[in-house]
Amino acid sequence: MTAPTQSPTSPDITAVTTRLPSANVVFIPTAGSFPLPPTPFPLVAPSVSTGAPTSLAPASAEAAGNGTAADPFGDHSPTGFRDGPLADDIPVGEPAPPVEPALPQRGSGSGRDPGEPESATAPPRPPATEPPGVPISPAPISPAPVFPAPISPAPGSPAPGSPMPISPAPISPAPGGPGFGDGPGFGGGLGSPELPTGADLGAEIAAELAAQASTTEPQGAPHHADTGEWRGIVLVTGTDTDVGKTIVTAAVVAAAHAAGLRVAVIKPGQTGIASGAPTDLDVIKHLAAPETTRVLAEYPDPMAPLAAATVASMPPLELYEVVDAIRAESEKHDLVLVEGAGGLLVPMGVRPSGEAWTVADLATTLGVKTIVVARAGLGTLNHTALTLEALNRRGVPAGVVIGAWPADPDLVHWANLSDLAPHLIGALPDGAGRMDPGVFRRSAPGWLTPTLYGEIDNWRNWAEEIGDGHH
Numbered sequence: 001m002t003a004p005t006q007s008p009t010s011p012d013i014t015a016v017t018t019r020l021p022s023a024n025v026v027f028i029p030t031a032g033s034f035p036l037p038p039t040p041f042p043l044v045a046p047s048v049s050t051g052a053p054t055s056l057a058p059a060s061a062e063a064a065g066n067g068t069a070a071d072p073f074g075d076h077s078p079t080g081f082r083d084g085p086l087a088d089d090i091p092v093g094e095p096a097p098p099v100e101p102a103l104p105q106r107g108s109g110s111g112r113d114p115g116e117p118e119s120a121t122a123p124p125r126p127p128a129t130e131p132p133g134v135p136i137s138p139a140p141i142s143p144a145p146v147f148p149a150p151i152s153p154a155p156g157s158p159a160p161g162s163p164m165p166i167s168p169a170p171i172s173p174a175p176g177g178p179g180f181g182d183g184p185g186f187g188g189g190l191g192s193p194e195l196p197t198g199a200d201l202g203a204e205i206a207a208e209l210a211a212q213a214s215t216t217e218p219q220g221a222p223h224h225a226d227t228g229e230w231r232g233i234v235l236v237t238g239t240d241t242d243v244g245k246t247i248v249t250a251a252v253v254a255a256a257h258a259a260g261l262r263v264a265v266i267k268p269g270q271t272g273i274a275s276g277a278p279t280d281l282d283v284i285k286h287l288a289a290p291e292t293t294r295v296l297a298e299y300p301d302p303m304a305p306l307a308a309a310t311v312a313s314m315p316p317l318e319l320y321e322v323v324d325a326i327r328a329e330s331e332k333h334d335l336v337l338v339e340g341a342g343g344l345l346v347p348m349g350v351r352p353s354g355e356a357w358t359v360a361d362l363a364t365t366l367g368v369k370t371i372v373v374a375r376a377g378l379g380t381l382n383h384t385a386l387t388l389e390a391l392n393r394r395g396v397p398a399g400v401v402i403g404a405w406p407a408d409p410d411l412v413h414w415a416n417l418s419d420l421a422p423h424l425i426g427a428l429p430d431g432a433g434r435m436d437p438g439v440f441r442r443s444a445p446g447w448l449t450p451t452l453y454g455e456i457d458n459w460r461n462w463a464e465e466i467g468d469g470h471h
C-alpha cells in the first residue's frame with residue numbers, strides 16, 4: 001500500500017464516527033487490595049526460589065552503551081535492569097539476529113517498513129466476503145443479554161449494580177500467576193479511613209497470606225490466563241495508547257528468544273508514519289530483532305487506524321485479511337505477537353458488513369490470549385479494570401504487564417502493584433525502552449513471569465528486591 005505524504009485537507013470522518021462502538025455501561029468493582037509498603041519491605045515470607053535471581057540491578061554506563069551508534073534513541077538513563085556482570089547468570093539462549101547499527105528512517109510516502117524481511121505492504125484486497133467457517137466475534141456494540149460474572153467474583157463481592165463497597169475484592173482471581181495472585185486478595189483496603197504504617201502493613205499482609213494459604217479459587221471465576229507458557233498467537237493491547245505496548249512486545253520477543261522460540265511480530269495498523277519517527281516495528285527490531293515483522297497497513301496521521309484510513313482516503317484494514325495474515329505467520333513461528341493500536345476497543349478497520357472491528361474482535365475471532373499493558377500510576381486501576389472487564393465478558397484470557405515501573409515508586413504505585421498483582425505477568429522498569437539492545441535482551445526475562453518466558457515467580461520477592469535498592 002502506498003501511503004500519501006499528506007492528508008486530505010477536509011477529511012470526512014462521518015464514516016468513522018458512525019462506526020464507533022457504543023459502550024455498554026457496566027458496573028465495575030475496583031480492586032481493593034492492601035497497599036504494599038515502600039522500601040524497606042517489612043514482610044519476609046518464605047521465598048520461592050526461581051533458580052535465577054530476579055533482582056533488577058542498576059546498569060553501568062558502559063553496559064548501557066551510552067553514545068554508541070547501536071542506540072539511536074540517544075537517551076541512556078535506564079534504571080532497574082541488569083548490568084553486564086549480573087547478566088552472566090541469566091540464560092540468554094539462542095542468540096538473536098544481529099541488530100542494525102541505527103534505525104532506518106522511513107521514506108516519506110513509501111508505505112513500506114524499511115528493512116522489512118517480508119512484504120510490508122498490504123496485498124491487493126479481494127472483494128469483502130465473510131469467509132465460511134470463521135467465527136464471528138461478539139460485536140462490541142451488542143450489549144450482553146445477561147451481564148456476566150463481575151471481574152471480581154471473589155466471595156463476598158457485590159452483585160453487579162450494587163453500591164461500590166469500601167474494600168472491594170480484587171479485580172479477578174489469580175491467572176495462575178505468582179506470588180500475590182495466589183489468593184483472593186488482601187484485606188484492609190484503600191478505603192480504610194487511615195493508611196497503616198509499614199510495620200502494620202507487613203503484619204497484616206503476613207496474616208492475610210497465612211489465611212489464604214488454603215483458599216481455593218473463588219466460585220464463578222472468569223476467563224483468565226492459565227499457568228503455562230503462551231505459545232502461538234498472542235495479542236498485545238493496552239489500557240491506552242503510549243502505555244508501553246511496543247516495549248513490552250519487544251521484551252516478550254527477547255524472552256521468547258532466550259527460550260529458543262522463533263517469533264514474529266505483526267502490527268496490523270501503523271498510524272502516524274508521516275512524522276518519520278521510528279515505527280513500532282522499527283523499535284521492536286532494534287530492541288529484540290524478531291525473526292519476522294509485518295505491518296499490514298500504514299497511515300500518515302497519528303490516529304486510530306480506521307480514522308486514519310478514512311481521513312487519508314485509504315483502504316481500511318479488513319478483519320479477515322488481518323486474521324489470515326496472522327494465521328499464516330503462526331504456521332511458521334512458535335510465537336506470533338500482534339500489537340494493536342491504542343487500547344482494546346479502538347476502531348481498527350472494517351468487517352465485510354462495514355461495521356468497525358477492534359482488537360477485542362480480533363482476539364475472539366482468533367480465540368487467543370491477550371496481554372494488557374498498563375500504566376503503573378494513578379488512574380491505572382480503573383483503566384485496567386475496564387479493559388479486563390471487556391475481555392472477560394468476551395471470554396478472552398488476559399494477563400497484565402506494567403509498561404514502565406518507576407525507579408522511585410511512591411505509595412500509589414505500591415498500592416497499584418498490590419491490586420494488579422493477581423493479573424500480573426510482567427513489569428518493565430521505566431527506561432527499558434532506552435536500553436542498549438544487548439542489555440535489554442539479557443534483562444527481559446527478569447521482567448516477565450514464566451507465562452511470557454520470564455523468571456519472575458513471586459511478586460512479593462520482586463517487590464522486596466527492588467525495594468532493597470536493586471532497582
Ligand SMILES: Nc1ncnc2c1ncn2[C@@H]1O[C@H](COP(=O)(O)OP(=O)(O)OP(=O)(O)O)[C@@H](O)[C@H]1O
Nearest residue numbers: 241242243244245246247342404429430431432433
Ligand atoms: N519501560 C519503558 N522504558 C522506557 N520508555 C518507555 C517504556 N515504556 C514506554 N516507553 C516510552 O513511552 C512511549 C510509549 O511507549 P510505546 O510506544 O511502547 O507505547 P504503545 O502503547 O506501544 O503506544 P501505541 O498505542 O502508539 O502503539 C515511547 O516513547 C516509549 O519509548
Ligand SMILES: C[C@H](N)[C@H](N)CCCCCC(=O)O
Nearest residue numbers: 241272302303304341342346
Ligand atoms: C497514534 C498513536 N500513537 C496510536 N498508534 C493510535 C492511538 C489511537 C487511539 C484512539 C483513541 O483511543 O482515541
Ligand SMILES: [Mg+2]
Nearest residue numbers: 245246280339
Ligand atoms: Mg506501540
